[in-house]
Amino acid sequence: MKIRFILAFSWFYGVSTLVRSPIYVLSYLALPLSLLFFIYLVSHGTLTDFGILGGLISVVVSNSLSLIGDFAFFKLYLRLQDLLVATEIGPMDYVAGLALGNLVYSVPGIILYVVMGMHFGVFNLAQLPVIALVLLVLLSSSTGLSITLASFLKHTRHSWGLSTFMSLLFTLLPPLYYPYVILPKPILYALYVSPSTAGSIVLQGYLGLAPLDPLAVWILAVEGIAFSALPFFALRWREK
Amino acid sequence: MIETIQLTKVYKDGTVALDNLNMTLSSKISCVIGRNGAGKTTLMRILSTQLLPTKGRALVNGYDVVKEAKRVRKIICSIPQEAGTAGMPSPLEHLVMYLTARGFSITEAIQTARKALKEIGLGKVMNKPTDELSGGMKRKVFVAMALASNAEVVFLDEPTTGLDPVSRLEVWSAIRSMDSKVVLTTHYMEEAEALCEEIAIINNGKLVDKGSPSELLEPLKGKVRVEGVGDIKIGNLRISYMSPEEAKSLVGKVTIKPVTLEDVFITKGLYIED
Structure with a gap:
């Protein structure tokens, strides 16, 4: 891995956007915060914990999915991939740079949700390492899947539709903002296609919001490895 | 030196972009000219290891672009024709990112990038978001990348397209000042004449003629x-x-x-x- 490049790229992609255009932070926080507001109103505060946990997962996953658009834009419109193919870095360095940049970019949202989570007693300091680990697995797997899909797109415009659809599939339908136990089993199994389902179930169980389902831990591990490794095998780096 | 041996590229839709192209480019600044669709960009992309040929071979300083792609990538810098800057990052951040991809340390990349940006006339705007720069300035960011790259061979695909006359002269001056071997494509005949010691004319993926400007004339x-x-x-x-x-x-x-x-x-x- 080319660490220097990964750091420089995360600055290029994450820090510069964060510093020069903080409005993007508001844009990715708008949906989870609005959902939290509605959940609080409708449930009279009883499901607020789910709204906060769901928002935290959603910030990481939805930003990783926004990579579909950014990756396609970089590749097809800015020719950034062509520029980088002809250097010493490999595809995984590029993927790592994008993922780290995305994480940097997501940090303000993560901090906000961590503060809210601790303030409302959803989790405590001691539980943060496990939460961070699950979020890292979700970041890595969503990034891997996004980049692989985006590398097959031939028009930037297609990425917008795909990104919206994936965001629905990964953050709104899965049990991020509500207890997974209310889902009928067949639907729950179908939603396991998204790693955020398994990630949310693991965290709901770990934080005592719902019973822990060991199957979710296995699925999260398998999907985490499989989706994270996907670009290594499937990403189109040099064109045929 | 650049050498192609029966280099052929047929795209999936059947378009023959390069057709048994045999060519050697050995001058310090060489130019490939041809009409739109002549095969210039396909040639540059194959030489830059971005695209695989269908048949034939291409060598960059003796290294095969398919079998020894990693070695080729260590010695080249390739600026794509439609390369664009990414809005928020500054010219300096663009160059540092690129130079670290070429193996520079971060400190080394910052110093080299600053020097190259000043040299090409972007010193005053090197820390501004590239969205705030003019089209010509954005293009010059990529020429600065090539200038700073310290590569043995630099490929520039239409480096001056869309530039005003003064910016074009600045880019020409930067190209002349490079220590690297430069291979560029252009539509502008006066550019080829002014810059290149060796010009290859290609059409329909084939070499039509090659020589110095005076030989061609x-x-x-x-x-x-x-x-x-x-x-x-x-x-x-x-x-x-x-x-x-x-x-x-x-x-x-x-x-x-x-x-x-x-x-x-x-x-x-x-x-x-x-």
Whole structure:
């Protein structure tokens, strides 16, 4: 891995956007915060914990999915991939740079949700390492899947539709903002296609919001490895 | 040195972009010229290890672009034709990102990038978001990348497209100042003539002619371009080539111009639509 490049790229992609255009932070926080507001109103505060946990997962996953658009834009419109193919870095360095940049970019949202989570007693300091680990697995797997899909797109415009659809599939339908136990089993199994389902179930169980389902831990591990490794095998780096 | 041996590229839709291209480019600044769709960009992308050929071989300083792609990537810098800057990051951040990809340390990349940006006239805007720069300045960011890259071979695909005349001269000056071997493509004949010691003309993926500007102009030596009469028809314009003495008899009825590389292009029939 080319660490220097990964750091420089995360600055290029994450820090510069964060510093020069903080409005993007508001844009990715708008949906989870609005959902939290509605959940609080409708449930009279009883499901607020789910709204906060769901928002935290959603910030990481939805930003990783926004990579579909950014990756396609970089590749097809800015020719950034062509520029980088002809250097010493490999595809995984590029993927790592994008993922780290995305994480940097997501940090303000993560901090906000961590503060809210601790303030409302959803989790405590001691539980943060496990939460961070699950979020890292979700970041890595969503990034891997996004980049692989985006590398097959031939028009930037297609990425917008795909990104919206994936965001629905990964953050709104899965049990991020509500207890997974209310889902009928067949639907729950179908939603396991998204790693955020398994990630949310693991965290709901770990934080005592719902019973822990060991199957979710296995699925999260398998999907985490499989989706994270996907670009290594499937990403189109040099064109045929 | 760049060498292609029966280099062929056929795209999935059947388009033959390169057709058994045999060519050697050995000068310090070489130029590949041709019409849109002639195969220039495909050639540059294959030489830059961005695209795999269908058949044949291509060597960059002796390294095979397919079998030894990693070695080739260590010694080249390739600036794609439509490379664009990414809005928020500054020119300096663009260069640092690129130079670290080429193996520079971060400190080394920052120092080299600053120097190159100043040299190309972007010193005052190096920390501004690239969205705030003019089109010409954005293009110069990529030329600065090439300048800073310290690569053995630099590929520039139409580096001056869309630049104003002054910016173009600045880019020419930067290209001349590079220690690297430079291979560039261009539509501008005056650019090829001004910059390159060696020019390859390609059409339909094949080499049509190659030589220094004076060698290419040799068949037209002692002739002038006469616009207004002749068998060559481009749009509404009729062109012919004749000696200045012959042209004198037509003064008043025609426009007489000295011949340039554009005329080499025309006399080789490259103005005819396929």
